[in-house]
Amino acid sequence: MENTVVKIDNLVKRYGELVALDHFSLEIKEGEIFGLLGPNGSGKTTTINCLLSLLSFDKGNIEIFGRKMTPVSYDIKKDIGIIMQNVVVSEELTVRENIDYFCGLYITDKKLRAQYVDEAIKFVGLEDFTKFYPKKLSGGLLRRLNIACGIAHKPKLIILDEPTVAVDPQSRNKILEGIQELNRSGVTIIYTSHYMEEVEQICTRIAIMDKGRKVAEGTKDELKRMIKNTETISIEVLGLGEDILAEMRALPHVYDVKYDEKMLVVSCSGGKHNLIRALDVLQKHEVGFGRVYSELPTLNEVFLEITGKALRDKED
Amino acid sequence: MFLHNFLYEIKSSLRVRDLIFWLILFPMILGTFFKIAFGDLYEKQTKVSAIPTAIVETEQNDIFRSVVESVSEGDEPLLKAEFLSEDEALKKLGNGEIKGIIYTGDTITLTVAGDGVEQSVLKLFIEQYMTREKVITDTISGDPSKTQAVIAALSEEINTSDEAKLTEGNLDFYIQYFYNLIAMVAMYGSVTGLHVAMGQQANLSELGARKNCSATPKSVGILASLAGTWVVQSICMIICVSFTAFVLKVDYGDRLPFVYIAAVCGGILGVSFGFFIGSVGKMKQGAKVGICMSVSMALCFLSGLMVGNMKPIMAEKAPWFNNINPAALVTDSISALNLYSGYRVFITKVVTMLVISLIFYVLGLLLVRRRKYASL
Numbered sequence: 001m002e003n004t005v006v007k008i009d010n011l012v013k014r015y016g017e018l019v020a021l022d023h024f025s026l027e028i029k030e031g032e033i034f035g036l037l038g039p040n041g042s043g044k045t046t047t048i049n050c051l052l053s054l055l056s057f058d059k060g061n062i063e064i065f066g067r068k069m070t071p072v073s074y075d076i077k078k079d080i081g082i083i084m085q086n087v088v089v090s091e092e093l094t095v096r097e098n099i100d101y102f103c104g105l106y107i108t109d110k111k112l113r114a115q116y117v118d119e120a121i122k123f124v125g126l127e128d129f130t131k132f133y134p135k136k137l138s139g140g141l142l143r144r145l146n147i148a149c150g151i152a153h154k155p156k157l158i159i160l161d162e163p164t165v166a167v168d169p170q171s172r173n174k175i176l177e178g179i180q181e182l183n184r185s186g187v188t189i190i191y192t193s194h195y196m197e198e199v200e201q202i203c204t205r206i207a208i209m210d211k212g213r214k215v216a217e218g219t220k221d222e223l224k225r226m227i228k229n230t231e232t233i234s235i236e237v238l239g240l241g242e243d244i245l246a247e248m249r250a251l252p253h254v255y256d257v258k259y260d261e262k263m264l265v266v267s268c269s270g271g272k273h274n275l276i277r278a279l280d281v282l283q284k285h286e287v288g289f290g291r292v293y294s295e296l297p298t299l300n301e302v303f304l305e306i307t308g309k310a311l312r313d314k315e316d
Numbered sequence: 317m318f319l320h321n322f323l324y325e326i327k328s329s330l331r332v333r334d335l336i337f338w339l340i341l342f343p344m345i346l347g348t349f350f351k352i353a354f355g356d357l358y359e360k361q362t363k364v365s366a367i368p369t370a371i372v373e374t375e376q377n378d379i380f381r382s383v384v385e386s387v388s389e390g391d392e393p394l395l396k397a398e399f400l401s402e403d404e405a406l407k408k409l410g411n412g413e414i415k416g417i418i419y420t421g422d423t424i425t426l427t428v429a430g431d432g433v434e435q436s437v438l439k440l441f442i443e444q445y446m447t448r449e450k451v452i453t454d455t456i457s458g459d460p461s462k463t464q465a466v467i468a469a470l471s472e473e474i475n476t477s478d479e480a481k482l483t484e485g486n487l488d489f490y491i492q493y494f495y496n497l498i499a500m501v502a503m504y505g506s507v508t509g510l511h512v513a514m515g516q517q518a519n520l521s522e523l524g525a526r527k528n529c530s531a532t533p534k535s536v537g538i539l540a541s542l543a544g545t546w547v548v549q550s551i552c553m554i555i556c557v558s559f560t561a562f563v564l565k566v567d568y569g570d571r572l573p574f575v576y577i578a579a580v581c582g583g584i585l586g587v588s589f590g591f592f593i594g595s596v597g598k599m600k601q602g603a604k605v606g607i608c609m610s611v612s613m614a615l616c617f618l619s620g621l622m623v624g625n626m627k628p629i630m631a632e633k634a635p636w637f638n639n640i641n642p643a644a645l646v647t648d649s650i651s652a653l654n655l656y657s658g659y660r661v662f663i664t665k666v667v668t669m670l671v672i673s674l675i676f677y678v679l680g681l682l683l684v685r686r687r688k689y690a691s692l
Binding site for chain 1: 317320321324327328329331332518522523525526527528529530531532533534537688689690691692
């Protein structure tokens with residue numbers, strides 16, 4: 001049976017009148033890449049800060065590795081790696097010194113630390129930049145340095161708070177691959193983001209947050225099953241009459257049909273072979289068609305249906 | 317973990333260019349400027365012939381009269397003093413027969429006609445007397461038998477002859493500027509102390525938040541950073557004293573090791589002041605640095621960095637303030653080494669510095685010890 005690494009129980013955090021976390025609960029198992037997905041201001045970073053005992057909270061309980069987390073739980077903290085939203089490094093130290101400095105906040109053995117630092121540098125691919133000062137690094141390399149500083153001490157739990165903000169696609173892919181590699185080595189990951197594609201790509205389980213509440217939780221397939229839409233068929237077609245549209249609407253599992261700008265969009269809920277049935281209708285009426293797409297729902301659609309707004313609508 | 321944090325604090329601090337400039341290079345530049353400006357003036361002062369001066373006694377001041385008489389005697393008298401009525405004095409000043417009129421009363425004031433070395437020497441003479449006046453009156457009131465010795469010492473100090481002094485130290489007036497320079501470097505240390513406080517608090521810096529997530533206890537992190545900062549600040553203080561003493565050839569008297577002690581203690585006091593400011597409130601770093609620098613410069617101003625006779629003015633208007641003004645404590649502690657043969661005043665000043673430092677550190681630690689924050 002998988003061990004519970006993080007357990008958040010009924011957490012309430014208020015900033016004056018504003019309720020930042022509203023009876024928020026969560027359980028994360030060992031070996032998961034757990035995604036916290038939500039727009040800016042939904043409470044993701046507040047959750048992380050409470051989890052790390054940086055922030056006080058009004059109600060609730062937090063356990064990590066089965067023990068109550070407090071600001072002086074140094075035995076728990078030594079097994080946690082944190083990669084913060086902004087790059088937190090010392091401008092006066094080189095790449096290697098920065099990694100060594102942060103690693104030294106956890107590891108006292110100098111020899112072991114030197115080995116860990118080398119491994120972290122190799123892991124993030126900064127071998128050619130070890131003597132560089134942060135101000136000489138590009139945004140992507142800085143992010144990699146930030147990650148190296150957070151993982152060098154080989155923690156069992158790594159928390160990444162929006163680590164790919166303002167990162168170029170190449171560095172982003174490198175970071176995401178690195179996270180998956182860490183996970184394969186047995187590390188439990190908590191990953192917060194408002195980039196649904198990233199969360200969908202790497203997370204084994206996801207919690208969607210909005211206004212300090214957890215509005216849904218599950219694997220990406222479980223989340224997608226929570227909403228009505230299971231498939232969206234788009235067909236490029238000219239001159240469709242109302243009779244054909246009526247026939248489309250009458251097909252099994254179809255709950256919505258739109259025709260606009262030469263594009264027929266058929267929304268389906270459940271069922272199989274929906275695309276074939278839609279194309280059969282067009283062929284029956286001898287209507288020619290161009291490009292055809294069949295798309296499964298995205299997390300954005302899940303979010304849209306659950307909260308009534310698109311995930312990206314609230315981005316800064 | 318302590319050693320790791322301590323060594324990295326030193327390493328990173330020594331690489332901060334602003335720190336190197338303001339704590340090492342700027343004092344060197346300013347010290348060199350002082351040496352050029354005041355050293356030359358002082359040398360001229362010792363070579364000018366007796367300056368014709370009128371003394372107008374609006375009120376009787378026996379001590380000042382004795383000092384004036386004393387500096388008007390000998391082989392190389394400083395003044396050629398005449399005790400005149402105000403009308404006569406003004407007439408002679410108008411004719412150019414005298415270079416200045418000194419009025420004695422509640423306060424001693426000087427009237428000169430025009431600029432020049434002699435007028436500057438007269439001004440220095442008055443400033444020096446006012447700086448020493450409290451020492452003289454305190455000494456005489458405590459032990460009247462020392463009256464003649466004190467007056468003789470002051471006269472010698474002003475005349476710069478090689479006769480008997482209260483100590484073997486340097487009593488030149490312009491050296492006060494170098495004491496203040498040391499005090500300024502000590503007070504600049506407040507910025508490094510401020511960085512320590514801010515770098516440890518999760519609600520004031522991201523680095524603080526990051527450190528608070530680590531396995532290093534907060535107390536260890538703070539103490540290691542403070543210790544590292546003390547070392548860096550002490551290095552800066554030692555460089556400042558060494559540069560002025562050995563490069564600029566400023567004569568700190570025969571007790572130079574104690575000047576180093578005073579300077580290092582002053583540095584610790586400066587760091588503690590910044591640590592306290594950094595620990596109070598949630599203002600942004602820029603604002604706190606501004607406060608630190610402004611307050612430091614104000615304290616240095618009040619101890620005489622920019623205006624030489626500011627300290628006697630403060631001694632007259634708010635005597636208690638010089639006893640708690642960190643910059644004044646630094647200058648007074650070094651000054652005491654040259655004014656007194658014993659160490660009582662020096663030790664008192666140094667202990668006061670350390671006590672105030674301790675108060676700042678304790679208050680700062682009480683403020684940053686918080687484990688969790690209501691908001692970040």
